[in-house]
Amino acid sequence: MTETDSTAGRRPGRPRSEEAHDAILSAAIALIREVGYDAVTMEAIAARAGVGKATLYRRWKEKETLVIEALGRILHAIPVPDTGSARGDLLGLMRVAVGMYGDPASHVLLSGLVAAMARSPAIAHAMRTGFDARWRAAMRQVLERGTARGELRAELDVELATDVVSGPFFYRYLMSGGPVDEPSARALVEVALRAFGAPAGTSDR
Amino acid sequence: MTETDSTAGRRPGRPRSEEAHDAILSAAIALIREVGYDAVTMEAIAARAGVGKATLYRRWKEKETLVIEALGRILHAIPVPDTGSARGDLLGLMRVAVGMYGDPASHVLLSGLVAAMARSPAIAHAMRTGFDARWRAAMRQVLERGTARGELRAELDVELATDVVSGPFFYRYLMSGGPVDEPSARALVEVALRAFGAPAGTSDR
Amino acid sequence: MTETDSTAGRRPGRPRSEEAHDAILSAAIALIREVGYDAVTMEAIAARAGVGKATLYRRWKEKETLVIEALGRILHAIPVPDTGSARGDLLGLMRVAVGMYGDPASHVLLSGLVAAMARSPAIAHAMRTGFDARWRAAMRQVLERGTARGELRAELDVELATDVVSGPFFYRYLMSGGPVDEPSARALVEVALRAFGAPAGTSDR
Amino acid sequence: MTETDSTAGRRPGRPRSEEAHDAILSAAIALIREVGYDAVTMEAIAARAGVGKATLYRRWKEKETLVIEALGRILHAIPVPDTGSARGDLLGLMRVAVGMYGDPASHVLLSGLVAAMARSPAIAHAMRTGFDARWRAAMRQVLERGTARGELRAELDVELATDVVSGPFFYRYLMSGGPVDEPSARALVEVALRAFGAPAGTSDR
DNA sequence: TCCTAAGCGAGACGGTACGTCCAGTCTTCGT
DNA sequence: ACGAAGACTGGACGTACCGTCTCGCTTAGGA
Secondary structure (H helix, E strand, O other): OOOOOOOOOOOOOOOOOHHHHHHHHHOOOOOHHOHHHOOOHHHHHHHHHHOOOOHHHHHHHOOHHHHHHHHHHHHHOOOOOOOOOOHHHHHHHHHHHHHHOOOOOOOOHHHHHHHHHHHHHHHHHHHHHHHHHHHHHHHHHHHHHHOOOEEEEOOOHHHHHHHHHHHHHHHHHHOOOOOHHHHHHHHHHHHHHHHHHHOOOOOOO | OOOOOOOOOOOOOOOOOOOHHHHOOOOOOOOHHHOOHHOOOHHHHHHHOOOHHHHHHHHOOOOOHHHHHHHHHHHOOOOOOOOOHHHHHHHEOOOOHHHHHOOOOOHHHHHHHHHHHHOHHHHHHHHHHHHHHHHHHHHHHHHHHHHHHHHEEOOOOOOHHHHHHHHHHHHHHHHHOOOOOHHHHHHHHHHHHHHHHHOOOOOOO | OOOOOOOOOOOOOOOOOHHHHHHHHHHHHHHHHHOOOOOOHHHHHHHHOOOHOOOOOOOOHHHHHHHHHHHHHHOOOOOOOOOOHHHHHHHHHHHHHHHHHHHOOHHHHHHHHHHHHHOOOHHHHHHHHHHHHHHHHHHHHHHHHHHOOOOEEOOOOOHHHHHOOOOOOOOHHHHHOOOHHHHHHHHHHHHHHHEEOOOOOOOOO | OOOOOOOOOOOOOOOHHHHHHHHHHHHHHHHHHHHHHOOOOOOHHHHHHHHOOHHHHHHOOOOHHHHHHHHHHOOOOOOOOOOOOOOHHHHHHHHHHHHHHHHHHHHHHHHHHHHHHHHHHHHHHHHHHHHHHHHHHHHHHHHHHHOOOOOOOOOHHHHHHHHHHHHHHHHHHHOOOOOOOOHHHHHHHHHHHHHHOOOEEEOOO
């Protein structure tokens, strides 16, 4: 996520300090928890990390890219459920979603990042590859397993199915204020199965 | 949307100037178009409107509520299509959505407002009643017409169906970057019909 | 002027590069001419010289000492006039002064160094021995020649006479903005002769 | 010294706070005394005065003009001695000079301002009218009284005489490090009398 | 016709954060 | 142990807005 992915031949001069890097990301996370995402300032992060502001700007151009990298540290990989049925797998995944949306810090954080994505292609890219891609990969795996098992239609559009299942929560969470909970998760799974389930006579239902 | 809707009980003192009100809203809209939503500042709006800053703060507490009112001026009511079929009506509505998302100013604007909603309940309320409610009402009308015609299931959960159809575009637009266009609209309508259409043997198809 | 004047006693390790030394001093002079004395930074000098900042600090503690050494390179020795009369000699010397003050870079340069002298005894010492001493020596020579010739009083206080002649230009140049030119030089010489000339009946005029 | 000399018709908007003005100047003076002239920063002045930085920059573009105005507050008018003789008057004035140079804060302060004069015509102007002019006016008065009394030459060049008397101290103080004291003052007065005194046969001596 | 109250534009107020710059030091590599 | 390169902490810079606060002036209704 940093601009130097190394592997390239050593650059001259003093190398960037990993300690500083860690201190900054930790400070960022701590501050987000304490004062909330958009009260966090580069100034405060630097101070908390015991680091000059220039050191921040040398590595991240905006607060958001920094935050995204920081979140990468505490974000676990998304566990892909394997319950034996598409219904179970999808439900498992939706429960993960419910859990993520449930964190009280999430709202300001997510919406702040969404706003930042609209301003900066770099941030958009970081968010899409850093977060969304993980989620979509998990969904893809579940869906493909479902088609392989014959529970879901063979001609299934994975992207569409992913959005149909994921979009409603995202929309409720950020806009309409509708429920993002276990019952809703169940309902959405049933919708998905009706829309993308294999026609009768095959294994589902 | 302003706090004083009173024509009742005349208050003492000089009344608020409608000219100033108009000038401010016009300035806000113009600035959003010119420099983008989040580069707009109260300072600039006041200057552009030829108005003191206090005049702004007397009427709106935050930039967002001002903007929401300003948008109310240029936002048309959502036309509820009546094509004779649920498929046609839904598709008509989705085309409206495609059109709204298509405005190049929309991205920063919408995401900025979404972020503001997370910070301020007042803004959230304004957005939900000012924008989202219009959309949901249109959806409700279309969906109820569908059930009345027997095309859609009688036990349909209108809120759920609305979110299943609307959520994916919202999600693609603000997060994943997926397509928000006519073909996608068609695909989503088909998904909705499969998920919420009346069981075979009834009037749909 | 540098702390290592040693050609004596070979030290271990890589010897200091004379090329670097030259490059630095040249860069310093060039930058002073281009952007003016106090816009010059150690950073810029190092960059221009193609040298690490540490290399500068290894040799000079402050910008000023570096500059003083750099100036030593381009500063000619002060030519002591020998016209045969105290009046002529003094006038010759004052013309040198007029010439030095005439260089457009001199003002910021001199005043900057004067300010630095007040901060740092080291700089003060460098300036006094590097510049002022040369001037005073020239004055002394001229004055002593004058007393030897009987043109000037025998009991003359050389320091006082030097300051009476030199001070007014310095004062005008840095503070009052009065003229520093040939006529003023002439006037000052006449003052000096009246004040320090031998009493009537002796050799002066 | 501020850009608004009033008398002009009232400007619109909230007037500038005199309290803030005073607080700033006091803070500046206090800081100069405490940490020395060139360690004083706009930041520190603002903090000490309990004032926003913008309030400083709204009134003074550079630290130096602020300082000059601040000094104006504590600088007494120069008392013009009237002892009955040119010798006494000049000596009185020189004693004032010795006193001013004697203040331990003066060196960094004066040299800093001299450097600032070279950078900025505004500062140069402020210094010349604010400080130097007072001194020169006092000198002029003394000198003219001397000529009126017949002690000094009628054709006396006041500017030249002023610089001959004042320059040496200025030069010693900022450059050569020579003595600036009572004996030197006496010596300079004698020089002035020899150079500018009326020829023998008139009242002096 | 005045009085009171709230509006108005203008702009200064105390603050906070911005992103940049430089000082002076430190750490890496290669010579 | 030198060299360059470029990282480091620290702190001031000058700017931009924030939301609040005076100013003097205007515009109404009620006394």
